[in-house]
Amino acid sequence: MSTQASHPALLIPGPIEFDDAVLQSMSHFSESHVGPTFVNTFGETLGLLRPLFQTTNPASQPFVISGSGTLGWDLVAANLTEAGEDALVLSTGYFGDSFADCLATYGAKPTKLEGPVGGRPQVPEIEKALSEKKYKIVTVTHVDTSTGVVSDLKSIVQAVRKVSPETLVIVDGVCSVACEEIAFDEWDLDGVITAPQKAIGCPAGLSISMFSGRAMEVFKNRKTPPASYFASFKNWTPIMQNYEAKKPSYFATPSPQLVHALNTALKQILARPLSERFQKHKEVSDKVKKAVADLGLKIVATKPEDQSSAMTAIYLPDGVQIANVLPKLASRGVIFAGGLHKEIATKYIRFGHMGVSVTDPARTDIDNALEALKTSLAECGYTKA
Ligand SMILES: *Cc1c(COP(=O)(O)O)cnc(C)c1O
Secondary structure, rough: OOOOOOOOOEEEOOOOOOHHHHHOOOOOOOOOOOHHHHHHHHHHHHHHHHHHHHHOOOOOOEEEEEEEEEEEEEHHHHHHHHOEEEEEEEEOOOHHHHHHOOOOOOOOOOEEEOOOOOOOOOOHHHHHHHOOOOOOOEEEEEEEEOOEEEEEEHHHHHHHHHHHOOEEEEEEEEEEOOOOOOOOOOOOOOOOEEEEOOOOOOOOOOEEEOOOHHHHHHHHOOOOOOOOOOHHHHHHHHHHHHHHHOOOOOOOOOHHHHHHHHHHHHHHHHHHHHHHHHHHHHHHHHHHHHHHHHOOOOOOOHHHHHEOEEEEEEEEEOOOOOOOOOOOHHOOOOOEEEOOOOHHHHHHHEEEOOOOOHHOEEEEEEHHHHHHHHHHHHOOOOOOO
């Protein structure tokens, strides 16, 4: 089993549990960020993102930049929108709302389309919105970590291409890349931003993204320069292209240790077919959702087709408080997260089921968590009606 110090299983929607080899990659000796060994590792890592996002189009541009998942929103807002341009934000919770805030920070004009809490906007509404106004970009949160709602990317892109073909489709895949299917080329996506600490299973501290040739053209044709220095494609694109071509290049110092960890995590993920990984996450998620229903509890994402494989947001029974149940879970070695969606935050808890906790057959994290949930709720006085 794991050589890590004994610790409770971290089953929140990121950071998740990390594999030993990934963690050990971070204790790599110090290297120059422009020396040949690190340039090779970074270049290879950028190349590994292409199969992860399922793109073979050479015009697709990967980025790995120090920061967190949030930096991906800044990349999109600063480079792909200009002040006064309209953005359609498909929001299924807290993270969609925050993406809209980020776009507005750079002067874009976000229009939000929301579903009911625990649901998502539907294709006819999206088509209607697109036909009423010219939108520069549509953003969609693939899995909103505040609700566990998954969006149907394929049908969203189809709607956009039908009604407003030039509009860029940008996906927040922070909580979906490496556990939910994303076919970048086949679905004709223009950008997916993510972070390492969720389903990729690598420590936090990086912004990871892929942009289409179409998105890079839109950037090149800007009328105004990007309103960010650190997040500017102008500064980062030549650096990423040089590294991928195994040539040293400098704009701002990357973290070699984190890039080593990402390299290890990506090699582990890509050693098996991605379809197998998505299927495994779906099976475990189905098992969790069934166990939750068997306990008599409700899931925030109401309809089965809206439920992500990454996590489950679970309404607590009446009379059971988050502050009572989380410590009882922790005493059984299980860490869940509290609620995050502003309208229901005090009423539910979040169970992340991604990465090694799902894929490593030697681990019993998920079964332990389901057992701990049952006994902790009983201790809180809950009995199934
Ligand atoms: C976690 C998360 C983010 C933010 O990522 P950070 O690494 O915390 O900055 C953005 N979007 C979604 C969907 C997330 O789950």
